[in-house]
Amino acid sequence: MRIPHHLAIIMDGNGRWAEKRHLPRIIGHRKGVETVQQIVATCRKQGVKFLTLFAFSSENWGRPHDEVDALMRLLGTFLEKELSRLLEQGIRLRVIGETGRLPGQVLRILQEVMSQTEANDKMTLCLALSYGSRNEMVRAFRKIGDQIACGKVLPEQISEKMISETLDTNGIPDPDLLIRTSGETRISNFLLWQLAYTELYFSEKLWPEFTSSELLEAFADFSQRQRRFGLTGAQMEGEEITHQEGRH
Ligand code: IPE
Ligand code: IPE
Ligand code: MG
Numbered sequence: 001m002r003i004p005h006h007l008a009i010i011m012d013g014n015g016r017w018a019e020k021r022h023l024p025r026i027i028g029h030r031k032g033v034e035t036v037q038q039i040v041a042t043c044r045k046q047g048v049k050f051l052t053l054f055a056f057s058s059e060n061w062g063r064p065h066d067e068v069d070a071l072m073r074l075l076g077t078f079l080e081k082e083l084s085r086l087l088e089q090g091i092r093l094r095v096i097g098e099t100g101r102l103p104g105q106v107l108r109i110l111q112e113v114m115s116q117t118e119a120n121d122k123m124t125l126c127l128a129l130s131y132g133s134r135n136e137m138v139r140a141f142r143k144i145g146d147q148i149a150c151g152k153v154l155p156e157q158i159s160e161k162m163i164s165e166t167l168d169t170n171g172i173p174d175p176d177l178l179i180r181t182s183g184e185t186r187i188s189n190f191l192l193w194q195l196a197y198t199e200l201y202f203s204e205k206l207w208p209e210f211t212s213s214e215l216l217e218a219f220a221d222f223s224q225r226q227r228r229f230g231l232t233g234a235q236m237e238g239e240e241i242t243h244q245e246g247r248h
Pocket of ligand 3: 012013014
C-alpha cells in the first residue's frame, strides 16, 4: 500500500456527533481529541512523515463564545497531555495559522511543546490553529510586498517557490492526500495554495467515529489512484518504470 508522505485532514463532525446524542457540542470535541490521538499514532506507525490537522479555523472564532472558550481550554489540556506521547513517538510539533490570536496560555504551551519536540524526526504533526488559507496568503503577500517596497525583491523575482516559502507551511511539502470527514465535500478555506495537486478523499464518518481502519481504507483508495500532474497516463507509467528501474 502506498502511504501518503504528507496527509492533511479536515476533522469535521464533532458537533453533529454530540447533537445526535443530545449532548453538548463540547463533548463531541472531547471525543474528537481521542480520535486525534489514535490517528496520530496510526500515521506514525504507517510511516506518514507529515500530518496536518485542521483543528480551528479563522472562521471558527465566530462561533458562540462558550464553544470557542471550551475549545481553547481543550486545546491547552490536549497539548499538555500530548507532550510525553510526542516525545515517546519521536514526533515534532509545528503550527500554522494566525497564532497571535490564540489565548496567551495556549500559546505558551504550544511554544513549549514545539521547542521540546524540535529535534524529533519520525513525523511532523502540524496543527492548523486560527488558520485560514486566505488569511495566510494575505500575510504572505504583505511580507513579499514589504520586501519589494524596501527594494530587496523585484516583482519579476516572485516565483512559486518564493510564495511557498513565504506561507506558514514553509519547509513542509504539499499534501499528497486530503481527508475530510462528516460527509461535507468542501475545502473550507484550508491550504488553498498547497492543495493544488492533492488527492481528495471524503468520508461519511463523523470525526469522533473515524477509526484507524477507516484511515487505512483511505490509504488503500489513495494507492489505487494514478496522479498525473497534467501529464498523460502513459507518461506517468513510463515514469514509474524508470523509477523502479532506477532502484534496481
Ligand atoms: C470540527 O467539528 C471541529 C471544529 C471545527 C473545531 P465541528 O464543530 O465543525 O462539527 P460539526 O460540523 O458542527 O458537526
Ligand atoms: C472546518 O470545519 C474547520 C475545521 C475542521 C477546524 P467547519 O465545520 O468550520 O467548516 P464549514 O463551516 O462546515 O465549512
Ligand atoms: Mg463542521
